[in-house]
Amino acid sequence: MRPSRPTPLSLSARRRRAGYLFSVPGLVFLGLFLAYPLLYNVWTSVHDVGLRELLGGAPRFTGLANYRTTVSDPDFWHAVRLTMVFTLGSLLFQFVIGFALALLFARPFPLNGLLRSLLLVAWLLPAVVSGTLFRWMLDGESGVYNALLRRAGLGGLSHDWLTDPSTSLAGVVLANVWVGVPFNMLLLLVGLHTIDPELHEAAAIDGAGVWQRFRWITLPLMRPVSVPVLLLGLVYTFKVFDIIFVMTGGGPVDATSVLSLYVYEIFFKFFRFGEGAAAGLLLLLVPLLAGALYVRRLRREGETA
């Protein structure tokens, strides 16, 4: 017979309670710095808010007017197109170059570790620094890129990347790829290490060439890593602001005015806060969707593991 002491909480109940307690700071933080601003943004997006209204005048509720203004603004769609090109271009090159470097660094060679850590510097630099560096390097008159071409006798190929509207987007993509490659490389390298080398050995014995082993062993087995790398890349790249702001400020003309710059200008140049909030929420849609996909994928992986 048990003594009639108050029954202690079962282990799982105690764990659950501790779990709630531990998540309180996180929830408070998220509420304060994520949920509140987000909800405030939603509120702003359905009101007519300018500088005057900010100061105490009661902003007029305008329903979806701000959204209508945004989607009927050709500049918005221009920004959407640029953002797509910028994001897909960045992702493609970051991933392919990152994968190639990961394959290189997966095999041992002298100075492997040193070179790998040097590559990571690109990723650690603040975007403003790398943006400024690339602006200098791509400068038409004094840039090192054109200087090299001229020295190599290819002066005809020298080009004012960032001041020509037809190439400035390529210029900022180039800088962004440079920044993103190490991130891709690092995650893909970790993925490569999880592939059992015996698979390759067995395939080699069966007569599979390098390309066949890559195509039929490495690539399929890298899927669980590649998909999240691309999804994360999408989320980060879609909202890139600083590198472009530093390099071109959205110009020349409007050749690099991606969505994040479009929203920034509506807010802080034109002071149309309602419209800016609406455009900002529309900007959020794509990363949100990608994020949801990613979380779902994580959960599914968690179940199968």
Next chain:
Amino acid sequence: MSYAVDRRGFLRAAGAGAAALGLGSALASCGSDQQSGGTATLTWWDYFTLDNFQPAMTALVKDIEAHVPGVRIERRTFPFADLDRQITLGAVSGDLPDIAIVDNVAMNSLGGSGLLADLTDRIEEWGQADQYYEGPWAGCQVAGKSLGIPNNSNCLALYCNTAMLRTADVQPPTTWDELAAAAHRLTSGDRFGLALSAIRTEEGVFQFLPFLWQAGGDLDTFAGYGATALSFLDDLVAKGSLSEQCVGWTQQDVNTRFIHQRAALQINGPWQLPTLKNADLEWEVVALPSDRTSATCLGGENWVVMASSEHLDKAWAVLEYTQRPSVLVPYLVALGNLPARKDLASAGTWASDPALRLFLSQLPVARPRQYGPHYADASRAVAEAEQAVLTGAAAPSAAAKSAAVKIDKALERR
């Protein structure tokens, strides 16, 4: 993609931010407490962040604290591009300064917002309005109210590399035709005849507007006169006298080119004088060439008081004190700025220095960019039209026409 979120770093930043907010409100409340004791702490924001401005600013603050009764100043500086945004954010959070020194073009956005205190009555009582040059003074008047006093003024003029002009046997140009001819003759090798800033920000527009005005137009007649001004610049680029790359140059970049003798003529302001005086270069300044009329763009800063200030009287006392010639002259001289007051024209360094004199002589034809609360949209349209033309993406008349549509829409708004 540099946004791998380091959570710890983010938390630290957030914590620091929260601490700063707490500190800010503590300071604010401390300010109002002190008022009952007769001394008020006035917060003051400006964007004079450069090192060489600090001695003059600190001296001015000390001077004010010593001579304006019951005033203590707490000065904060922000980077140029951040001040407007900071004031906006301050308006949201209720954390605004009492006094600020803002770019005169900011009067467009701030003017109609109700953010700035109406100083009309105080200024009338003070009775010194007629001492100021018309442009700078007009820049502080919004909808019949006086919302500030000019702190200092500047405008654009044409710097000439005298040695190059002499070698090429070219006189400093006084008209558009002469400018085009001079720029053409002064171009050789990797040296351009003329350098100016056509960057996609207010800086570029500041440099473009004089051409529009000189052609006889203004923002509300952009389709025609804008096309005239744009084709003039387009021709300069087509002839190679002006680098297409000016669409990426700030005024600082332009000056660097001039100093390194990569440009024979440059359009720039008096704030470049200290650098140029130290450069190994022979130069002079002349008025901007004119077309139908003479015009230059007015720059400079204004003093404003925030309507939310609890110390309006003391803030006004500070402003008034700074305008005394005995305070203003040494302050402006130390900053290398020009006065906005006519009665100081024969005082200070600008009375004896030929370059400063030239700039000062241009103030009467310097126009403020005073176009109302949606000027920023109009400005963007102008910048994009200029960039489109100079990079060859659009013809001058087409660019002017489509910009005019946007400008008209912006100017008519509210």
